Amino acid sequence: MISKKEVERLADMTRIAMTDDELAKFAEDLNEILDRLMGLAEVDTQDVDTTYQAAPLEEATREDVITSSLPAEEVLKNAPEAVDGYFRVPRIVD
Amino acid sequence: MKLCNLPAHRLIEMLSTKEISAEELAQDLLRNIQAREDQVKAYITIDDAENILAKAKAADAKRDGASEPFLGLPMAIKDNICTTELPTTCASKMLEDYHSPFAATVCEKLEQAGLIFVGKTNLDEFGMGSSTENSAFYPTHNPVDPTRVPGGSSGGSAAAVAAGEAIWALGTDAGGSVRQPAAFCGVVGLKPTYGRLSRYGLISFAPSFDHIGLLTRDVADCALLLRLLAGHDPLDATSSRSKVADYPNALGKEIAGLTVGVPAEFLQSNLQGEIKGAIHDAIQALKDAGAVVQEISLPHLGHGPSAYYALSCAEASSNLGRFDGVRYGLRDESAQDVTTMFKNTRRQGFGPEVKRRILTGAMVLVKERREECYLKAVKVRQLIKEDFHRVLDDVDLILGPTTPTTAFKLGTTNLDPALVYDADRFTVAANLAGVPAMNLPFGFDGAGLPIGLQLIGRPFGEETLFQVGSFLEECAGSGKNI
Numbered sequence: 001m002i003s004k005k006e007v008e009r010l011a012d013m014t015r016i017a018m019t020d021d022e023l024a025k026f027a028e029d030l031n032e033i034l035d036r037l038m039g040l041a042e043v044d045t046q047d048v049d050t051t052y053q054a055a056p057l058e059e060a061t062r063e064d065v066i067t068s069s070l071p072a073e074e075v076l077k078n079a080p081e082a083v084d085g086y087f088r089v090p091r092i093v094d
Numbered sequence: 095m096k097l098c099n100l101p102a103h104r105l106i107e108m109l110s111t112k113e114i115s116a117e118e119l120a121q122d123l124l125r126n127i128q129a130r131e132d133q134v135k136a137y138i139t140i141d142d143a144e145n146i147l148a149k150a151k152a153a154d155a156k157r158d159g160a161s162e163p164f165l166g167l168p169m170a171i172k173d174n175i176c177t178t179e180l181p182t183t184c185a186s187k188m189l190e191d192y193h194s195p196f197a198a199t200v201c202e203k204l205e206q207a208g209l210i211f212v213g214k215t216n217l218d219e220f221g222m223g224s225s226t227e228n229s230a231f232y233p234t235h236n237p238v239d240p241t242r243v244p245g246g247s248s249g250g251s252a253a254a255v256a257a258g259e260a261i262w263a264l265g266t267d268a269g270g271s272v273r274q275p276a277a278f279c280g281v282v283g284l285k286p287t288y289g290r291l292s293r294y295g296l297i298s299f300a301p302s303f304d305h306i307g308l309l310t311r312d313v314a315d316c317a318l319l320l321r322l323l324a325g326h327d328p329l330d331a332t333s334s335r336s337k338v339a340d341y342p343n344a345l346g347k348e349i350a351g352l353t354v355g356v357p358a359e360f361l362q363s364n365l366q367g368e369i370k371g372a373i374h375d376a377i378q379a380l381k382d383a384g385a386v387v388q389e390i391s392l393p394h395l396g397h398g399p400s401a402y403y404a405l406s407c408a409e410a411s412s413n414l415g416r417f418d419g420v421r422y423g424l425r426d427e428s429a430q431d432v433t434t435m436f437k438n439t440r441r442q443g444f445g446p447e448v449k450r451r452i453l454t455g456a457m458v459l460v461k462e463r464r465e466e467c468y469l470k471a472v473k474v475r476q477l478i479k480e481d482f483h484r485v486l487d488d489v490d491l492i493l494g495p496t497t498p499t500t501a502f503k504l505g506t507t508n509l510d511p512a513l514v515y516d517a518d519r520f521t522v523a524a525n526l527a528g529v530p531a532m533n534l535p536f537g538f539d540g541a542g543l544p545i546g547l548q549l550i551g552r553p554f555g556e557e558t559l560f561q562v563g564s565f566l567e568e569c570a571g572s573g574k575n576i
Binding site: 002007010011013014015016017018026029030033034036037038039040041043045048049050060062070074075077078079080081087089090091092 | 191192193195196328331332394397400401403404411415418419420421422423424425427429430431432433434435436437438440441444449450452453454455456457458460466467469470471472473474476477
């Protein structure tokens with residue numbers, strides 16, 4: 001069972017502010033989803049390898065050479081706030 | 095028939111012999127958008143008519159016989175693939191004003207080939223959904239029946255191609271997001287092999303599942319477009335170096351002697367009668383032409399949706415961490431400290447389905463559940479992959495339905511989340527296994543809604559999909575057996 005308290009923890013971990021009503025609604029949803037996911041328990045996976053990729057990956061190395069990158073102003077143009085070539089955010093430490 | 099409803103390969107012929115100009119084609123398409131877009135709402139952004147016409151004129155001036163066949167063809171791009179001229183929103187308030195500083199590799203290839211981007215198409219926010227109703231802006235309507243959904247998440251792209259609002263379109267497919275809307279709207283939809291198309295510039299939600307896919311009027315167009323876009327890209331570490339075939343050569347090739355497998359699990363499951371009927375008709379047509387059709391078994395298929403949901407949400411919860419109000423997109427300006435800013439920004443920027451999936455991802459990844467949910471799903475994925483590889487050793491191709499039903503009504507999915515979960519039942523398997531899969535329109539149900547067959551091939555075996563797809567397309571077109 002996923003409690004409202006647990007949803008609160010998950011929402012905090014994933015940095016999403018939520019009202020009490022939202023927490024209750026998502027608790028319902030997550031319980032329904034978890035019920036379905038627990039259906040996987042019936043599959044025998046005792047000797048199965050863990051696989052994280054659908055396709056065998058090829059070696060993706062390259063020569064370590066310097067290439068051009070985006071100009072800083074292009075990188076910063078979508079930033080909500082930028083100062084002196086940096087991203088600006090609200091206070092982090094007191 | 096209007097120009098804007100013709101397949102690209104016909105238009106390419108007409109353009110190269112100067113029977114028509116790119117400007118006439120663009121005008122025809124823009125008139126059609128004017129007439130239909132209010133009802134269909136396929137696009138989030140449409141470029142200015144002037145700009146589109148100027149590009150078409152430039153294409154006409156540049157044209158020199160058939161040397162650059164794609165010059166001046168107007169097409170659409172799903173709005174989670176980066177373009178530089180037009181904004182890229184992912185149908186999310188989070189990226190409502192985002193203008194990418196770089197273009198996706200596939201978009202660069204298209205522009206170099208002279209194609210014109212008409213606009214960016216609607217989707218379920220960040221690609222999460224199967225009806226395009228999860229767009230933060232508005233739902234798209236199915237051009238065949240506007241009371242019904244176009245499918246999703248590439249619903250805008252499928253609707254644009256079906257309505258004659260684009261000659262062809264790019265979509266993305268993490269669990270069926272190209273094939274399912276293609277089936278609902280009656281167009282061809284291809285999810286190529288994992289690694290076949292570069293994903294650089296695709297705003298990813300689940301990287302081990304995400305693919306760029308193609309939505310076209312017919313199989314021949316699909317083969318042409320894949321040949322143009324396929325190939326290794328140093329900017330995408332998962333893109334493959336395997337040889338790009340001359341895909342159009344596979345069209346119309348003799349199918350006698352090919353072996354086609356039909357999974358028992360597909361036909362035994364709860365499936366709309368007319369779709370089952372279409373599969374039987376296709377089987378008969380294949381047999382009549384000398385193909386060998388045999389029943390096969392993919393025993394773990396039924397667990398595909400759960401494995402997909404657990405893993406794709408896990409990946410999404412980590413992937414969407416980048417949307418924090420720092421580097422791009424929305425920011426809550428009221429917060430006094432950075433953590434509150436993150437939390438408020440994500441609260442305002444993400445819609446309910448995106449939040450649900452992020453929370454689900456966190457739920458399956460936390461220490462207490464990692465083993466029984468996440469790692470379990472990883473192993474089930476491996477079993478499904480092995481099922482496919484075993485079966486594809488014996489058969490050249492797998493045939494089945496793309497969807498359990500034809501297009502459903504708008505407004506019904508939010509009432510029953512299980513409906514959407516099940517809508518992906520036949521498509522997620524190909525993403526779990528990384529194999530190529532294509533939707534092929536094959537007749538209509540009693541309500542006049544398109545039925546889609548799904549063809550699934552060996553890794554990098556897209557040619558077989560085109561070979562058998564073009565044969566079945568001809569059967570459907572001639573009314574033979576259906």
